[in-house]
Amino acid sequence: MRAVFLIVLSLFISLVLAGNKGKAEQVVSTPGRLRYVENSGICETTPGVYQASGYADLTSAQSMWFWFFAARNNPDTAPLSIWLNGGPGASSMIGLFETLGPCRLQKDGTTLKRNKYSWNELFIDQPVGTGYSHGETTVRTTKEAAAALWKMLQIFFADDKFSRYATRHFAIWTSSYGGHYGPIFASYILDRNADIDNGRINEIKINLKVLSITSGMVDPYIQYPEYVEYAKSNPYHPLASEGIIRCVERFLHRPKGCMDQIRRCNSKLDNTICSKAQAFCNHYVLNPLVGDYDFYDVRLKDTPHEGSALFNDLDFKARIGAEGHWERTSDQIFQNFESTGDWMKATRQDLEKVINAGVRTLILAGDADYMCNYMGIEAMVDALNTEFTSEYRQQGWMRWRVSGITVGQYKTAGKLSYLRVYGAGHSIPAYKTGALKRGEAALIYFTQTMRGLPIHSV
Secondary structure, eight states: OHHHHHHHHHHHHHHHHHHHHHHHTOOOOOTTSEEEEEOOOSSOOSTTOOEEEEEEEEETTEEEEEEEEOOSSOTTTOOEEEEEOOTTTBOTHHHIIIIISSEEEOTTSSOEEEOTTOOOOEEEEOSTTSTTOEEOOOOOSHHHHHHHHHHHHHHHHHSTTTGGGGGSOEEEEEETTHHHHHHHHHHHHHHHHHHHHTTSOOOOOOOEEEEEEESOOOOHHHHTHHHHHHHHHOSSOOOSOHHHHHHHHHHHHSTTSHHHHHHHHHHHOOHHHHHHHHHHHIIIIIHHHTTTEETTEEEEEOOOOOOOGGGGOHHHHHHHTOOSOOOSBOHHHHHHHHTTTGGGSOOHHHHHHHHHTTOEEEEEEETTOSTTOHHHHHHHHHHOOSTTHHHHHHOOOEEEEETTEEEEEEEEETTEEEEEETTOOSSGGGOOOTTSOTTHHHHHHHHHHHTTOOOOOO
8 A cells, every 4th residue: 555655755746746737837928029038058158259149039929039149350341151051851960060160069969069161151040940940831932931940030129239230231042952942042132132222121131142052952954964973973883783774764765754753844944743743753753863872971870970968968058048859850741742742843943043143152062962962063053044044054164272172073053163172972061181180171162152242272
Protein backbone atom coordinates (compact mmCIF):
# COMPACT_ATOMS: atom_id res chain seq x y z
CA MET A 1 0.00 0.00 0.00
CA ARG A 2 2.86 2.34 0.89
CA ALA A 3 4.50 1.51 -2.44
CA VAL A 4 1.31 2.41 -4.32
CA PHE A 5 1.12 5.69 -2.42
CA LEU A 6 4.73 6.53 -3.34
CA ILE A 7 4.08 5.74 -7.01
CA VAL A 8 0.99 7.96 -7.03
CA LEU A 9 2.89 10.74 -5.24
CA SER A 10 5.74 10.44 -7.73
CA LEU A 11 3.35 10.68 -10.67
CA PHE A 12 1.66 13.71 -9.10
CA ILE A 13 4.99 15.50 -8.62
CA SER A 14 6.01 14.67 -12.19
CA LEU A 15 2.76 16.10 -13.53
CA VAL A 16 3.18 19.27 -11.50
CA LEU A 17 6.75 19.70 -12.71
CA ALA A 18 5.70 19.02 -16.28
CA GLY A 19 2.95 21.58 -15.99
CA ASN A 20 5.33 24.17 -14.57
CA LYS A 21 7.83 23.41 -17.33
CA GLY A 22 5.16 23.98 -19.95
CA LYS A 23 4.32 27.33 -18.37
CA ALA A 24 7.98 28.32 -18.18
CA GLU A 25 8.46 27.57 -21.89
CA GLN A 26 5.26 29.32 -22.97
CA VAL A 27 6.04 31.90 -25.64
CA VAL A 28 4.52 35.36 -25.46
CA SER A 29 4.45 36.66 -29.02
CA THR A 30 4.22 40.31 -29.98
CA PRO A 31 2.67 40.44 -33.48
CA GLY A 32 4.34 43.05 -35.66
CA ARG A 33 7.35 43.46 -33.39
CA LEU A 34 10.79 41.99 -32.73
CA ARG A 35 11.92 40.04 -29.66
CA TYR A 36 15.68 39.59 -29.37
CA VAL A 37 18.75 39.08 -27.23
CA GLU A 38 21.67 41.46 -27.74
CA ASN A 39 25.37 40.59 -27.63
CA SER A 40 24.99 37.02 -26.39
CA GLY A 41 28.71 36.36 -26.76
CA ILE A 42 27.90 33.34 -28.91
CA CYS A 43 29.74 33.00 -32.24
CA GLU A 44 30.87 36.61 -32.76
CA THR A 45 33.68 37.18 -30.27
CA THR A 46 35.34 40.18 -31.92
CA PRO A 47 35.39 42.99 -29.31
CA GLY A 48 32.88 45.75 -30.00
CA VAL A 49 31.01 43.97 -32.80
CA TYR A 50 27.24 44.05 -32.26
CA GLN A 51 24.96 41.05 -32.66
CA ALA A 52 21.30 40.31 -31.95
CA SER A 53 19.25 37.13 -32.23
CA GLY A 54 15.56 36.51 -31.80
CA TYR A 55 12.19 36.63 -33.51
CA ALA A 56 10.01 38.75 -35.72
CA ASP A 57 6.46 37.84 -34.75
CA LEU A 58 4.53 37.88 -38.02
CA THR A 59 1.29 36.92 -36.27
CA SER A 60 0.33 35.56 -32.86
CA ALA A 61 0.95 32.09 -34.32
CA GLN A 62 4.01 32.66 -36.55
CA SER A 63 7.49 33.71 -35.42
CA MET A 64 10.44 34.03 -37.81
CA TRP A 65 13.94 33.57 -36.41
CA PHE A 66 16.83 35.90 -37.25
CA TRP A 67 20.43 36.37 -36.16
CA PHE A 68 22.04 39.69 -37.04
CA PHE A 69 25.76 40.40 -37.08
CA ALA A 70 27.02 43.91 -37.67
CA ALA A 71 30.03 44.44 -39.91
CA ARG A 72 33.42 44.08 -38.27
CA ASN A 73 34.60 47.10 -40.27
CA ASN A 74 32.72 50.37 -40.76
CA PRO A 75 29.43 49.17 -39.19
CA ASP A 76 27.94 52.68 -39.29
CA THR A 77 27.95 52.73 -43.09
CA ALA A 78 28.04 49.06 -44.12
CA PRO A 79 25.17 47.79 -46.30
CA LEU A 80 22.72 45.20 -45.01
CA SER A 81 22.88 41.71 -46.47
CA ILE A 82 20.62 38.76 -45.70
CA TRP A 83 21.58 35.10 -45.98
CA LEU A 84 18.99 32.45 -46.81
CA ASN A 85 19.74 28.75 -47.03
CA GLY A 86 17.64 26.72 -49.45
CA GLY A 87 15.90 23.40 -49.05
CA PRO A 88 13.12 24.39 -49.05
CA GLY A 89 13.16 24.04 -45.29
CA ALA A 90 16.93 24.24 -44.69
CA SER A 91 17.95 26.34 -41.70
CA SER A 92 20.18 29.34 -42.35
CA MET A 93 22.09 28.32 -39.24
CA ILE A 94 23.84 25.92 -41.64
CA GLY A 95 25.23 28.91 -43.50
CA LEU A 96 26.05 30.68 -40.25
CA PHE A 97 27.90 27.89 -38.45
CA GLU A 98 29.27 25.82 -41.33
CA THR A 99 29.94 28.22 -44.14
CA LEU A 100 30.31 31.99 -43.77
CA GLY A 101 29.30 33.20 -40.30
CA PRO A 102 31.55 34.79 -37.64
CA CYS A 103 32.32 31.34 -36.21
CA ARG A 104 32.51 27.78 -37.46
CA LEU A 105 31.26 24.69 -35.71
CA GLN A 106 34.09 22.20 -35.33
CA LYS A 107 33.95 18.46 -35.98
CA ASP A 108 33.20 17.65 -32.33
CA GLY A 109 29.79 19.30 -32.80
CA THR A 110 30.12 21.66 -29.83
CA THR A 111 33.25 23.80 -30.22
CA LEU A 112 32.97 27.13 -32.04
CA LYS A 113 36.01 28.73 -33.66
CA ARG A 114 36.23 32.33 -34.88
CA ASN A 115 36.05 32.71 -38.66
CA LYS A 116 38.44 35.37 -39.90
CA TYR A 117 36.73 35.44 -43.30
CA SER A 118 33.11 35.88 -42.20
CA TRP A 119 30.48 37.96 -43.98
CA ASN A 120 28.30 40.44 -42.10
CA GLU A 121 24.81 39.03 -42.56
CA LEU A 122 21.29 38.95 -41.24
CA PHE A 123 20.65 35.20 -41.16
CA ILE A 124 16.96 34.27 -41.41
CA ASP A 125 15.24 30.91 -40.94
CA GLN A 126 12.38 31.00 -43.43
CA PRO A 127 9.66 30.15 -44.16
CA VAL A 128 8.09 29.68 -40.72
CA GLY A 129 8.66 26.08 -39.67
CA THR A 130 12.32 26.16 -40.74
CA GLY A 131 15.10 25.91 -38.16
CA TYR A 132 14.27 27.96 -35.08
CA SER A 133 11.29 29.65 -36.75
CA HIS A 134 8.05 28.24 -35.39
CA GLY A 135 4.29 28.41 -35.74
CA GLU A 136 1.73 27.68 -38.40
CA THR A 137 3.46 26.24 -41.49
CA THR A 138 1.12 27.65 -44.11
CA VAL A 139 3.63 28.58 -46.85
CA ARG A 140 3.59 26.20 -49.83
CA THR A 141 5.27 28.21 -52.61
CA THR A 142 8.17 30.61 -53.08
CA LYS A 143 5.74 33.42 -53.90
CA GLU A 144 3.98 32.90 -50.57
CA ALA A 145 7.38 32.82 -48.84
CA ALA A 146 8.26 36.15 -50.47
CA ALA A 147 5.26 37.85 -48.86
CA ALA A 148 6.22 36.45 -45.45
CA LEU A 149 9.84 37.57 -45.80
CA TRP A 150 8.73 41.06 -46.82
CA LYS A 151 6.59 41.22 -43.69
CA MET A 152 9.52 40.10 -41.55
CA LEU A 153 11.79 42.77 -43.05
CA GLN A 154 9.14 45.45 -42.50
CA ILE A 155 9.07 44.50 -38.81
CA PHE A 156 12.88 44.49 -38.70
CA PHE A 157 13.27 47.94 -40.27
CA ALA A 158 10.53 49.41 -38.06
CA ASP A 159 12.43 48.47 -34.90
CA ASP A 160 14.27 51.40 -33.30
CA LYS A 161 17.53 49.45 -33.15
CA PHE A 162 17.56 48.52 -36.83
CA SER A 163 15.70 51.39 -38.52
CA ARG A 164 19.05 52.92 -39.49
CA TYR A 165 19.51 50.07 -41.99
CA ALA A 166 16.34 50.86 -43.93
CA THR A 167 18.07 53.41 -46.16
CA ARG A 168 21.28 51.46 -46.68
CA HIS A 169 22.04 49.28 -49.67
CA PHE A 170 20.34 45.90 -49.32
CA ALA A 171 21.54 42.54 -50.64
CA ILE A 172 20.11 39.04 -50.91
CA TRP A 173 22.60 36.15 -50.76
CA THR A 174 21.09 32.71 -51.03
CA SER A 175 21.93 29.15 -52.00
CA SER A 176 20.49 26.03 -53.66
CA TYR A 177 16.70 26.51 -53.53
CA GLY A 178 17.84 30.11 -53.53
CA GLY A 179 17.61 29.74 -57.30
CA HIS A 180 13.90 30.10 -56.59
CA TYR A 181 14.05 32.24 -53.45
CA GLY A 182 16.49 34.83 -54.81
CA PRO A 183 14.80 35.85 -58.08
CA ILE A 184 11.25 35.76 -56.67
CA PHE A 185 12.11 37.54 -53.42
CA ALA A 186 14.05 40.23 -55.29
CA SER A 187 11.24 40.64 -57.82
CA TYR A 188 8.71 40.90 -54.99
CA ILE A 189 10.76 43.65 -53.33
CA LEU A 190 10.91 45.61 -56.58
CA ASP A 191 7.13 45.30 -56.96
CA ARG A 192 6.42 46.43 -53.40
CA ASN A 193 8.83 49.35 -53.78
CA ALA A 194 6.88 50.41 -56.87
CA ASP A 195 3.63 50.15 -54.89
CA ILE A 196 5.13 52.43 -52.24
CA ASP A 197 6.27 54.95 -54.87
CA ASN A 198 2.79 54.94 -56.41
CA GLY A 199 1.08 55.42 -53.06
CA ARG A 200 -0.69 52.05 -53.11
CA ILE A 201 0.85 50.94 -49.81
CA ASN A 202 2.41 52.82 -46.90
CA GLU A 203 5.43 50.73 -45.96
CA ILE A 204 9.23 50.92 -45.83
CA LYS A 205 11.12 50.77 -49.12
CA ILE A 206 13.96 48.28 -49.34
CA ASN A 207 16.99 49.61 -51.20
CA LEU A 208 17.79 46.42 -53.15
CA LYS A 209 21.18 46.61 -54.86
CA VAL A 210 22.58 43.06 -54.95
CA LEU A 211 21.34 39.54 -55.63
CA SER A 212 23.65 36.53 -55.47
CA ILE A 213 22.69 32.90 -56.01
CA THR A 214 25.07 30.11 -55.05
CA SER A 215 24.48 26.68 -56.61
CA GLY A 216 20.90 27.52 -57.57
CA MET A 217 18.09 25.74 -59.41
CA VAL A 218 16.53 28.48 -61.55
CA ASP A 219 15.15 26.79 -64.67
CA PRO A 220 14.65 23.00 -64.48
CA TYR A 221 13.86 22.70 -68.21
CA ILE A 222 17.35 23.97 -69.01
CA GLN A 223 19.19 22.49 -66.04
CA TYR A 224 17.82 18.92 -65.83
CA PRO A 225 19.38 17.66 -69.11
CA GLU A 226 22.76 18.72 -67.76
CA TYR A 227 22.54 16.12 -64.99
CA VAL A 228 23.30 13.57 -67.71
CA GLU A 229 26.24 15.56 -69.06
CA TYR A 230 27.66 16.16 -65.60
CA ALA A 231 27.34 12.47 -64.68
CA LYS A 232 29.32 11.60 -67.82
CA SER A 233 31.95 14.32 -67.99
CA ASN A 234 32.42 16.24 -64.75
CA PRO A 235 36.04 17.19 -63.86
CA TYR A 236 36.46 14.30 -61.41
CA HIS A 237 35.00 10.93 -62.46
CA PRO A 238 31.92 9.38 -64.07
CA LEU A 239 29.07 9.04 -61.59
CA ALA A 240 26.98 6.34 -63.26
CA SER A 241 27.41 3.45 -65.67
CA GLU A 242 26.70 3.81 -69.39
CA GLY A 243 23.64 1.59 -68.94
CA ILE A 244 22.15 3.86 -66.29
CA ILE A 245 22.90 6.93 -68.37
CA ARG A 246 21.16 5.47 -71.43
CA CYS A 247 18.15 4.54 -69.30
CA VAL A 248 17.95 8.02 -67.79
CA GLU A 249 18.19 9.64 -71.21
CA ARG A 250 15.13 7.67 -72.31
CA PHE A 251 13.14 8.82 -69.27
CA LEU A 252 14.35 12.36 -69.88
CA HIS A 253 13.38 12.70 -73.54
CA ARG A 254 10.62 10.16 -74.21
CA PRO A 255 7.02 11.34 -74.83
CA LYS A 256 5.46 12.28 -71.46
CA GLY A 257 8.91 11.95 -69.95
CA CYS A 258 10.73 14.40 -67.72
CA MET A 259 11.23 17.18 -70.28
CA ASP A 260 7.64 17.00 -71.49
CA GLN A 261 6.39 17.17 -67.91
CA ILE A 262 8.57 20.16 -67.02
CA ARG A 263 7.39 21.95 -70.17
CA ARG A 264 3.75 21.25 -69.33
CA CYS A 265 4.24 22.35 -65.73
CA ASN A 266 5.57 25.74 -66.80
CA SER A 267 2.88 26.09 -69.44
CA LYS A 268 -0.05 25.32 -67.14
CA LEU A 269 1.44 26.30 -63.76
CA ASP A 270 -0.88 23.73 -62.23
CA ASN A 271 0.25 22.48 -58.82
CA THR A 272 -0.74 18.86 -59.46
CA ILE A 273 1.00 18.75 -62.85
CA CYS A 274 4.14 20.36 -61.42
CA SER A 275 4.20 18.09 -58.36
CA LYS A 276 3.98 15.01 -60.57
CA ALA A 277 6.77 16.37 -62.78
CA GLN A 278 8.97 16.88 -59.74
CA ALA A 279 8.35 13.34 -58.48
CA PHE A 280 8.95 11.78 -61.91
CA CYS A 281 12.09 13.72 -62.80
CA ASN A 282 13.74 13.29 -59.44
CA HIS A 283 12.99 9.57 -59.32
CA TYR A 284 14.04 8.76 -62.89
CA VAL A 285 16.67 11.42 -63.63
CA LEU A 286 18.15 13.25 -60.64
CA ASN A 287 18.57 10.36 -58.20
CA PRO A 288 19.88 7.50 -60.40
CA LEU A 289 22.69 9.50 -62.00
CA VAL A 290 24.57 10.37 -58.82
CA GLY A 291 25.17 6.72 -57.95
CA ASP A 292 26.66 6.33 -54.48
CA TYR A 293 28.43 9.69 -54.58
CA ASP A 294 27.49 12.72 -52.52
CA PHE A 295 24.92 14.98 -54.18
CA TYR A 296 26.76 18.04 -52.88
CA ASP A 297 30.38 17.00 -53.48
CA VAL A 298 30.98 14.22 -56.00
CA ARG A 299 34.50 13.63 -54.72
CA LEU A 300 32.92 12.02 -51.65
CA LYS A 301 30.78 8.98 -51.15
CA ASP A 302 27.23 9.70 -50.08
CA THR A 303 27.22 10.60 -46.40
CA PRO A 304 24.37 11.87 -44.21
CA HIS A 305 24.46 15.54 -43.29
CA GLU A 306 23.67 15.38 -39.61
CA GLY A 307 22.52 18.22 -37.39
CA SER A 308 24.31 19.15 -34.20
CA ALA A 309 23.14 18.64 -30.62
CA LEU A 310 24.49 22.12 -29.88
CA PHE A 311 21.49 23.80 -31.47
CA ASN A 312 19.08 22.06 -29.09
CA ASP A 313 21.21 22.54 -25.99
CA LEU A 314 19.00 24.34 -23.45
CA ASP A 315 21.72 26.72 -22.25
CA PHE A 316 22.74 27.57 -25.81
CA LYS A 317 19.14 28.33 -26.80
CA ALA A 318 18.52 30.40 -23.68
CA ARG A 319 21.58 32.56 -24.35
CA ILE A 320 20.54 33.37 -27.93
CA GLY A 321 16.79 33.60 -27.26
CA ALA A 322 15.83 30.60 -29.38
CA GLU A 323 12.65 28.60 -28.83
CA GLY A 324 11.42 25.15 -29.78
CA HIS A 325 13.26 22.22 -31.33
CA TRP A 326 15.81 22.95 -34.06
CA GLU A 327 16.13 20.71 -37.10
CA ARG A 328 18.64 21.04 -39.90
CA THR A 329 15.90 20.64 -42.49
CA SER A 330 12.14 20.63 -42.09
CA ASP A 331 10.34 17.71 -43.69
CA GLN A 332 7.05 19.57 -43.29
CA ILE A 333 8.23 22.59 -45.26
CA PHE A 334 9.75 20.39 -47.96
CA GLN A 335 6.50 18.46 -48.27
CA ASN A 336 4.48 21.69 -48.43
CA PHE A 337 6.51 22.90 -51.40
CA GLU A 338 6.60 19.44 -52.95
CA SER A 339 2.79 19.36 -52.95
CA THR A 340 2.73 22.37 -55.31
CA GLY A 341 5.65 21.28 -57.50
CA ASP A 342 7.28 24.63 -56.76
CA TRP A 343 10.75 23.21 -57.57
CA MET A 344 9.76 22.71 -61.22
CA LYS A 345 8.45 26.24 -61.78
CA ALA A 346 11.14 28.28 -63.50
CA THR A 347 12.21 31.60 -62.00
CA ARG A 348 14.31 32.71 -64.98
CA GLN A 349 11.91 35.50 -65.96
CA ASP A 350 12.07 36.89 -62.42
CA LEU A 351 15.86 36.77 -62.56
CA GLU A 352 15.87 38.60 -65.89
CA LYS A 353 13.56 41.25 -64.46
CA VAL A 354 15.87 41.81 -61.48
CA ILE A 355 18.99 42.09 -63.67
CA ASN A 356 17.25 44.51 -66.04
CA ALA A 357 16.21 46.61 -63.04
CA GLY A 358 19.89 47.35 -62.42
CA VAL A 359 20.47 45.00 -59.48
CA ARG A 360 24.08 43.79 -59.35
CA THR A 361 23.78 40.02 -59.81
CA LEU A 362 26.35 37.30 -59.14
CA ILE A 363 25.67 33.66 -60.03
CA LEU A 364 28.02 31.04 -58.57
CA ALA A 365 28.64 27.33 -59.10
CA GLY A 366 31.14 24.87 -57.65
CA ASP A 367 32.57 22.33 -60.07
CA ALA A 368 32.25 19.43 -57.59
CA ASP A 369 28.53 19.99 -56.94
CA TYR A 370 26.11 17.58 -58.62
CA MET A 371 22.85 18.85 -57.14
CA CYS A 372 22.91 22.20 -58.95
CA ASN A 373 25.89 21.55 -61.18
CA TYR A 374 27.84 24.16 -63.07
CA MET A 375 26.90 22.75 -66.48
CA GLY A 376 23.22 23.35 -65.83
CA ILE A 377 23.82 26.75 -64.26
CA GLU A 378 26.00 27.89 -67.16
CA ALA A 379 23.37 26.74 -69.66
CA MET A 380 20.78 28.72 -67.69
CA VAL A 381 22.93 31.87 -67.58
CA ASP A 382 23.62 31.58 -71.32
CA ALA A 383 19.85 31.47 -71.92
CA LEU A 384 19.09 34.65 -69.95
CA ASN A 385 17.47 37.41 -71.96
CA THR A 386 18.65 40.70 -70.47
CA GLU A 387 20.08 43.96 -71.67
CA PHE A 388 23.52 42.42 -71.09
CA THR A 389 22.88 39.18 -73.02
CA SER A 390 24.71 40.12 -76.20
CA GLU A 391 27.73 41.43 -74.31
CA TYR A 392 27.82 38.37 -72.04
CA ARG A 393 27.76 35.90 -74.93
CA GLN A 394 30.70 37.66 -76.54
CA GLN A 395 32.85 37.25 -73.46
CA GLY A 396 35.56 34.62 -73.23
CA TRP A 397 36.39 32.88 -69.99
CA MET A 398 38.70 34.77 -67.64
CA ARG A 399 40.70 33.13 -64.88
CA TRP A 400 39.75 34.34 -61.44
CA ARG A 401 42.86 34.67 -59.28
CA VAL A 402 43.20 35.55 -55.62
CA SER A 403 46.71 36.36 -54.42
CA GLY A 404 48.11 34.76 -57.55
CA ILE A 405 46.20 31.49 -57.08
CA THR A 406 43.67 30.48 -59.74
CA VAL A 407 40.39 29.84 -57.94
CA GLY A 408 37.99 29.62 -60.87
CA GLN A 409 36.83 31.17 -64.11
CA TYR A 410 34.30 33.88 -64.80
CA LYS A 411 32.40 36.00 -67.27
CA THR A 412 30.94 39.40 -66.61
CA ALA A 413 28.81 41.85 -68.57
CA GLY A 414 27.21 44.97 -67.17
CA LYS A 415 25.47 44.14 -63.88
CA LEU A 416 25.77 40.37 -64.38
CA SER A 417 28.69 38.18 -63.32
CA TYR A 418 29.03 34.41 -63.31
CA LEU A 419 31.78 32.56 -61.44
CA ARG A 420 32.64 28.85 -61.52
CA VAL A 421 34.78 27.93 -58.50
CA TYR A 422 37.24 25.07 -58.85
CA GLY A 423 37.31 22.37 -56.18
CA ALA A 424 34.12 23.58 -54.50
CA GLY A 425 30.98 21.64 -53.73
CA HIS A 426 27.46 22.92 -53.11
CA SER A 427 28.27 25.31 -50.23
CA ILE A 428 31.02 27.22 -52.00
CA PRO A 429 32.21 29.50 -49.14
CA ALA A 430 32.93 26.38 -47.04
CA TYR A 431 35.77 25.32 -49.38
CA LYS A 432 39.39 26.36 -49.87
CA THR A 433 41.72 26.46 -52.87
CA GLY A 434 45.44 25.74 -52.73
CA ALA A 435 47.27 27.81 -50.14
CA LEU A 436 44.26 30.05 -49.55
CA LYS A 437 42.40 29.60 -46.29
CA ARG A 438 38.89 28.23 -46.11
CA GLY A 439 36.51 31.03 -47.04
CA GLU A 440 39.27 33.45 -48.04
CA ALA A 441 38.37 33.56 -51.74
CA ALA A 442 34.64 33.69 -50.95
CA LEU A 443 35.12 36.84 -48.88
CA ILE A 444 36.77 38.44 -51.92
CA TYR A 445 33.81 37.86 -54.25
CA PHE A 446 31.40 38.88 -51.48
CA THR A 447 33.26 42.14 -50.91
CA GLN A 448 33.60 42.92 -54.62
CA THR A 449 29.90 42.36 -55.24
CA MET A 450 28.75 44.28 -52.17
CA ARG A 451 30.81 47.25 -53.38
CA GLY A 452 28.90 47.14 -56.67
CA LEU A 453 31.88 45.84 -58.63
CA PRO A 454 32.06 43.03 -61.19
CA ILE A 455 34.13 39.97 -60.38
CA HIS A 456 37.85 40.53 -61.01
CA SER A 457 41.17 39.05 -59.95
CA VAL A 458 43.04 40.54 -57.02
